[in-house]
Amino acid sequence: MRLLRLLLLLLLPLSAGAQASALDSLRQRLATTPPDTNRVLLLNHLCWQTSTHDVAQALAYGQQGLALARQLRFGLGEVYLLNALARAAYLQHDELAAIRYYQQAVRRAETTPRADRQHMLALLGLSRVAIQQQDFAEAEKYGRLALAHMQRRRPVSISDQGLGQYSLASLYYGWLRSGQPAPDSIDRLCTQYTRQALASFRRLPPDANQASCFADMGQVHALHWQYDSAEYCFNESLRLYQRFGDRFGQTETRLGLAEVLLARHRPAEAAALLRPAVAWARQLKATGLEAQGDKLLAAALAETGQGLAAYRLARTGQALLDSLESAERRQTLARLRVQFDTERQQNRVRELTQRTQLQQQQAAKQRQYLWLLGGLLLAVAAGLGGAGLLAWRLRLSRAQLARQNTELQATRTEQDRLYALIAHDLRSPVVAFSALADLLKRYVERHDTARLLGLGERMRQAAEGLRGLLDNLLSWALTQRGELTPQPETLDAATLLAEAAALYQPGCEAAGVQLAVAPGTAGRVRADRNMTHTILRNLISNALRATPAGGTITLAAEAGLPRYINLVVRDTGAGMDAAQVQRLVAEAAIGYPAGRRGPAGLGWRLSQSFARAQGGQLSLTSRPGQGTTVVVALPAAVGAETNQEVSQLAGETV
Numbered sequence: 001m002r003l004l005r006l007l008l009l010l011l012l013p014l015s016a017g018a019q020a021s022a023l024d025s026l027r028q029r030l031a032t033t034p035p036d037t038n039r040v041l042l043l044n045h046l047c048w049q050t051s052t053h054d055v056a057q058a059l060a061y062g063q064q065g066l067a068l069a070r071q072l073r074f075g076l077g078e079v080y081l082l083n084a085l086a087r088a089a090y091l092q093h094d095e096l097a098a099i100r101y102y103q104q105a106v107r108r109a110e111t112t113p114r115a116d117r118q119h120m121l122a123l124l125g126l127s128r129v130a131i132q133q134q135d136f137a138e139a140e141k142y143g144r145l146a147l148a149h150m151q152r153r154r155p156v157s158i159s160d161q162g163l164g165q166y167s168l169a170s171l172y173y174g175w176l177r178s179g180q181p182a183p184d185s186i187d188r189l190c191t192q193y194t195r196q197a198l199a200s201f202r203r204l205p206p207d208a209n210q211a212s213c214f215a216d217m218g219q220v221h222a223l224h225w226q227y228d229s230a231e232y233c234f235n236e237s238l239r240l241y242q243r244f245g246d247r248f249g250q251t252e253t254r255l256g257l258a259e260v261l262l263a264r265h266r267p268a269e270a271a272a273l274l275r276p277a278v279a280w281a282r283q284l285k286a287t288g289l290e291a292q293g294d295k296l297l298a299a300a301l302a303e304t305g306q307g308l309a310a311y312r313l314a315r316t317g318q319a320l321l322d323s324l325e326s327a328e329r330r331q332t333l334a335r336l337r338v339q340f341d342t343e344r345q346q347n348r349v350r351e352l353t354q355r356t357q358l359q360q361q362q363a364a365k366q367r368q369y370l371w372l373l374g375g376l377l378l379a380v381a382a383g384l385g386g387a388g389l390l391a392w393r394l395r396l397s398r399a400q401l402a403r404q405n406t407e408l409q410a411t412r413t414e415q416d417r418l419y420a421l422i423a424h425d426l427r428s429p430v431v432a433f434s435a436l437a438d439l440l441k442r443y444v445e446r447h448d449t450a451r452l453l454g455l456g457e458r459m460r461q462a463a464e465g466l467r468g469l470l471d472n473l474l475s476w477a478l479t480q481r482g483e484l485t486p487q488p489e490t491l492d493a494a495t496l497l498a499e500a501a502a503l504y505q506p507g508c509e510a511a512g513v514q515l516a517v518a519p520g521t522a523g524r525v526r527a528d529r530n531m532t533h534t535i536l537r538n539l540i541s542n543a544l545r546a547t548p549a550g551g552t553i554t555l556a557a558e559a560g561l562p563r564y565i566n567l568v569v570r571d572t573g574a575g576m577d578a579a580q581v582q583r584l585v586a587e588a589a590i591g592y593p594a595g596r597r598g599p600a601g602l603g604w605r606l607s608q609s610f611a612r613a614q615g616g617q618l619s620l621t622s623r624p625g626q627g628t629t630v631v632v633a634l635p636a637a638v639g640a641e642t643n644q645e646v647s648q649l650a651g652e653t654v
Contacts, residue, residue: 512549546573
């Protein structure tokens with residue numbers, strides 16, 4: 001019976017005092033409301049609000065509202081009132097009247113706009129009546145129809161979702177309690193859907209829905225002899241029903257709790273619960289609840305030794321049950337179901353026939369537009385094809401533009417870095433020339449001939465550094481334009497090192513640095529002479545700037561990786577830390593403390609490019625205070641291999 005209180009609950013439950021106040025307010029409004037659709041809705045509310053404590057008055061409100069709705073041809077209001085009257089009849093255990101009202105509600109809802117939810121609730125009501133009659137196949141049929149209606153309504157409210165879950169829980173619980181053959185999973189499904197329904201209703205403000213779920217959970221626990229859990233759930237349900245002043249819910253819950261107390265051999269407590277419950281059932285004219293209460297109270301009195309009173313109550317309860325379960329009544333209910341199903345099938349046939357005729361008419365019209373539609377589709381297809389081609393070309397153009405923008409950005413970034421390097425490397429010789437000019441002016445004014453003669457060598461060194469920088473710039477520009485390609489030939493490593501040492505020997509002597517080729521240097525490389533000389537000049541120039549007076553620069557040729565010769569430049573300068581080495585290898589400009597190695601600049605970048613162009617590589621190791629060693633690994637000259645094969649091996653090794 002609890003499901004019926006959930007199906008069409010239009011107003012949130014109120015406390016007993018608030019509920020009485022709300023009823024008084026509705027009655028006052030009813031006295032001043034003219035016979036229109038608003039009055040129909042007011043009568044519907046009054047029927048719902050009074051059905052749990054004054055069923056006769058609820059039926060009077062419902063009949064009055066139904067008559068007015070039919071008079072006004074207010075279809076939606078008629079469906080509301082039919083559902084409300086069915087609920088009131090069901091609460092009285094008048095299942096025959098309940099089925100009739102619910103069937104009328106379904107028929108009216110099928111032809112009434114915006115009555116989808118009322119249609120679903122009427123089907124759930126028919127399912128609940130079938131559960132009460134233990135016709136579970138019929139109950140499942142109506143339940144599935146109701147769920148299908150719910151799924152067609154989007155979005156589904158939390159309240160309706162809980163109603164659907166609770167409907168399944170009630171079906172499985174009734175099936176489980178009936179003792180009829182059932183699937184093995186029915187126990188698990190009953191508990192699962194009851195908990196889901198309770199979780200859904202807890203997302204809403206506390207109301208009778210939660211109370212009903214707690215009561216059903218108590219019934220499930222009691223069925224499995226889990227009496228502690230059952231008693232807890234019944235007490236929670238009773239607390240909520242008392243809060244809302246729902247006498248009908250309190251009556252049902254007291255009966256369930258009394259069964260648990262009797263099973264736990266506590267007849268005195270059960271009797272105390274049952275006496276007011278039986279009185280309320282009699283006041284509510286709920287014959288089924290009254291009969292059940294009489295039987296339970298008789299059992300409780302029998303356990304306490306009051307045999308005569310128990311016998312009288314048992315006879316009274318049985319007489320009430322016999323009046324409810326007469327064979328004629330069951331036959332009438334079955335006849336109503338068959339009549340209702342037959343009528344629905346006939347309506348469905350008529351609907352399908354009308355739909356077929358309408359489809360034939362539409363098909364005749366569609367044939368008239370078929371050729372026109374075909375031509376239109378061809379035109380649209382041609383237009384889409386053209387648009388697709390244009391879109392494809394546009395995507396290609398955008399992709400090409402994005403690629404060009406990326407390349408341009410990379411070129412601009414590289415250009416900015418190159419400008420920074422050139423400006424950084426040009427600064428030193430320009431500053432040197434500026435300082436020499438100041439000294440020259442000062443010595444001329446002082447007529448210091450001896451010092452003037454010494455400026456010649458310093459100016460030559462500055463000019464030589466500037467010339468080397470310009471050579472590097474020219475070579476770098478040629479490599480970037482692809483105009484400078486290596487011309488490999490077989491070169492003697494010792495000769496290359498000796499030529500480079502001879503070029504920088506005067507500068508080293510002037511700086512007080514010893515420059516020497518290591519003994520035992522030997523080997524031949526396959527490389528471009530000019531590129532290799534440029535690499536060695538840059539490395540020796542860097543080493544000379546980094547090595548203080550009294551230091552040593554050593555050139556050597558050593559065996560490296562297979563088929564490679566290493567040209568090595570070692571100095572005993574201040575060295576570099578790991579961070580400086582990492583930045584140098586990454587081709588970034590590096591700053592050094594005053595008096596130590598100057599910036600690597602463009603020379604280092606050019607040396608790396610020339611080494612790679614020849615199939616080799618450039619590596620550097622250095623530690624603070626232990627000097628720096630730079631290794632140029634170049635392909636060794638071998639008799640039978642071509643330069644292309646050596647370059648391929650070099651690429652794999654590097």
